[in-house]
Amino acid sequence: MTTAAHPGRRSVRAIPLPLWVVFGAFAGIVAGVVFGQRTSVLQPLGSAYAMMLQIAVYPYLLCALIYGLGRLTPAEARRLFGAGWSVYLFMWCVTLSAIWLLARVIPPTPDPSVLTAAAVHEDADFLKMLIPANLIDAVGRDYVPAVAVFAIVYGIAIQKIERKSALFEVLEAIQVASVTLWGWIVRFAPIGVFALFAAAAGTIEPSRLSGLLLYVALFLIGTLLLAFVVLPLVMASLVPSGYREIVKELRPALVIAVVTTLSVVALPFIQRAAERIADAAGCPDSEERSNVIKAVLALSYVLAQLGNYFLYLLMLYAAYEYKEPLSATEQLLLPVWSLLSGMGSPTAIVDGVIFIGRWLHLPAELTDLFLETWTVTRYGQVVLSVVGFGFATTLVPLIYFRKVRLRPHRAVVAASVMVAGFGVAIAGGLALRPLLLQPVGNPLQALTIDPNLARGLDVVVIRPPATAQTSVSPNADPTLAAIRASGVLRVGYNSDIPPFSYWNGRGELVGFDISFAYELARDLGVRLELVPYVWPDLERDLQEMRIHVAMSGIYETDERLRTLALSHSYFQSPLAVIVPSAQARRFLDHGEIAAMPGLRLAVRDGPVLLSMVNRLFPGASVTVLRGEDVLAALSNGEVDGVVWPLQQAGPWAEAHPGFTAVVPQHMRGPILFVYLVPPGALIFRHYLNEWLDLKASDGFRKAQIDYWIKGKPRSDRPPRWNLLDVLIGTMGR
Structure with missing residues (x-):
């Protein structure tokens, strides 16, 4: 009996962790379908798993950046910076540009049907989020960019210190401990993923599924195109090795990273691949070359986590999902914050999601949305990051030793394939979008x-x-x-x-x-x-x-x-002004509205509001409109706005896209x-x-x-469909 049991134990232990994660996800989906909303009790377990992943993020980020930069001499750092800045800048620009292009498939975020002064996003304090005046405060507020800047500045400063080996031993030990800790936590991934998928599958509304599928598809298509098409082709146009040789060199690193879902385990394989390509390119086999490759590899683990930067795509999708339009400033800064928040390990992206979500005023359930999809998207994220390590660790030493040569034919092929690949992906996404995202009617x-x-x-x-x-x-x-x-x-x-x-x-x-x-x-x-x-x-x-x-x-x-x-x-309801959405922000203050020259307003529902609006806006021309004439009057520019109580103006604007009910501040008391x-x-x-x-x-x-x-579902509404209730009902009959 005992002898027969051992092979079974070995066969179970031989199942790789990613397969266990897949089993956990599948079991969670089945549990959600069978038990429905009852699986919501598992949500705390999934949240605990997400919180555990965050434990080692900041210790690793700080130590990795300080260690990678501090171990260089100032001369090596200057020369390495000269050789590497263009490589990293190219990777960042290509990745963020690819994400921006893929996001064209996501429908534009609709204008809000209701706008209040409190809902307007104030411009964040750029300096406070970027300059770490107080590191503890920056960590407490999840200001990932400020933490990264702190580590970079200290890493550069430590270059001038002579006796620093003891410090590096400590920093390296913390990095190893962080990776070890993540390894322990990842062992619980099947359980955490099961809890997250069960809670999601049991409670998610069917109308949200199609949107999540669109986001996951764009994520995987983008990461895989960059990992297996764009970056290898660009490398092949600059180094002696061809596309197939480059992919073959990176294959061991990719396999081990996919099996473990940890990009850090690929670093030794990336180092060996970079050394072989450096040999083929004629770089001198010296201690200097070894130090350069090791330094670039250490920096790349922090700066070349290209898969992490796809949180940019997540935020663009979340803005659409939660109907939170981004201001021009937010759209401009979002790629920068995504870049700085994506530095570090793949798990560091969790804090990046929290930081950017708060900055964009997105709801707290954004983290759950990320974790629900991360079980799938993590594979694309890790694969792209590993290829990013290989890209930087290969090209920077070659530039450092002046062994890079452009091969025009390969460069033309790379550019053509890139354009064709992303063109097909975007065209296909736009064609499928109407099928996945059905237009939502008036919820009332x-x-x-x-x-x-x-x-x-x-x-x-x-x-x-x-x-x-x-x-x-x-x-x-x-x-x-x-x-x-x-x-x-x-x-x-x-x-x-x-x-x-x-x-x-x-x-x-x-x-x-x-x-x-x-x-x-x-x-x-x-x-x-x-x-x-x-x-x-x-x-x-x-x-x-x-x-x-x-x-x-x-x-x-x-x-x-x-x-x-x-x-x-x-x-009771405050007064609102229905205006074209493009003009909504001009109507946020009562005093500014009243001062508008030639102001033309209207009221509806008879003359009840007429005297009140005349008192509020004595310089305006005020008319009375029938309900059926409001849309035409606003569309044709016959009036600048229509005044109505918010609880009636909001539903009207919800039913007429392109118009917003604005609640001006500093206006008199509510309508009773x-x-x-x-x-x-x-x-x-x-x-x-x-x-x-x-x-x-x-x-x-x-x-x-x-x-x-408020549009909330009734507390006593029938539970969402689930198999258990169907079986109980069938047996009851």
Whole structure:
């Protein structure tokens, strides 16, 4: 028995780590499909794995840069810099340019439907993120560029110190310890990957999958094109060895890096490959050549991690995914921050993601998005980085010893293949993009009345063109006793006030206020009749008691306070100005708007807001527009902006791309929303106010705000499809 068991143990141990990681990812996907949202309990385990990967990032980055630069003499450093700067600059430019080109496949980030002063990205303190005035503070804030600059400056300064061997032993020991620590942590990769994939597969919305596939495909295509086409062809045009010989020399390093998913293990193989190519090129076999190759190799592990720079692609995709448009300054600085944040080991990219994500104001779940895809993209990242090591460690010594010669024929072939390769990749991506990224419609059109509200409730919806004046007899007694005795609650609505009252994509009358109408009828134990009204007739409808209460995004005004009975305010919203998105930033301050010469504004929904806007903008020309005329007036430039409460302007802008609802700062208080009851219905108004207070305290109001205003899914919605629920349901039948 014992003898027979040993081969089984050996066969299990013989399975390479990457294959275990694949097993973990596959098992996680299966668990997510089977158990659905139950797998969210595994998310802390995946997060713990990500945090463990960060433990050794800064110790390694600091020691590697100081060690690689400090061990050179000033003369060697100057000569090596002269030989190497062009190589590194070429690699960086080619990699970042390739990423920029591939990112053309990602759709442009849509303009925000709502813009506030708080949401505008302030220009970051460039000097603070780049100059490490306080190293501890820079590490604590994840300012990776500042940490890298600190290490580079100290590495150069240490070149002038004579007695430094003891320091180098310590620095080298920390590097080795960091790699060892990562080796230990990577052993848990199958478990961490399982947890991340299970949580992702069990909770991710199907609509996000296609976008992630696009990002992963672009990542792998870009890294593999650079690793196996661009860089080897460029090397072949400068060294005696041809393309096939170069790939053959790099093959052992690539194999060991892919098997372990650690680029550091490829360094000895890269060194031997560089020495053989240097021999073929006629470089002298001397201690100087050996020192130069070792120094370049050490620096390359920090400066030539080309796969790390693909976090630039991640950020461009994340800006689209999370609908966070990048300013011109952010677009200009993003490649620089990606370059500085990508220095160090492949694992250092985790801190780079956190740093740049915070700088771009992207949500915290960006790290999870990165880790969910990193299991796949890591292979392309490591492969490209290993080829980057080989590129620098081969070419810099040859330039150092003046053994580089351009081969025009090979250079032309390299340029042609590069253009063709990326051209095909981009064209194919653009062709597939419509299939992967379906256009998203107006999200309000998918919202519905909570089935729990509608269950068992008798509801009659009178549809336009009927109105309260044409479909309902007057003198509906608005007292509580009369409503209960008749068994009917008549609620007036206007269906042009999203998200308070409107028709959804299925032709159903829905909205924040409609949900309140359902709840009010349920609590009164009566049938609900929803009666349409038009704004000019609303006051008369209430005075003639054709409806018991009007509930459709109605504002509190002085005129209504004088003539009608109003409930307490149940919602408030700041004023917003709907403008073309290209002009949105000009409307962020009330004073600046009021000072605009020839300002033309409009209001909608009748003259209710007219007097308020005239007071806020005394120098403006203000007109009243019908709802159906707003789009044409803005598109044709007839008005500069349309003033409307934010909670109504935002959904309108969401449904009309190219326009933004801007909330100017320093403007007067918010608009108050109320329900209207007939004049003299004091008992019913008192009941309505008490009822609204109850709905605020029992969580109903918050649930409706979360769903209709904030766009959050209902907490009691059915769980996402999963196989376990299907099997349980089948057995239950």
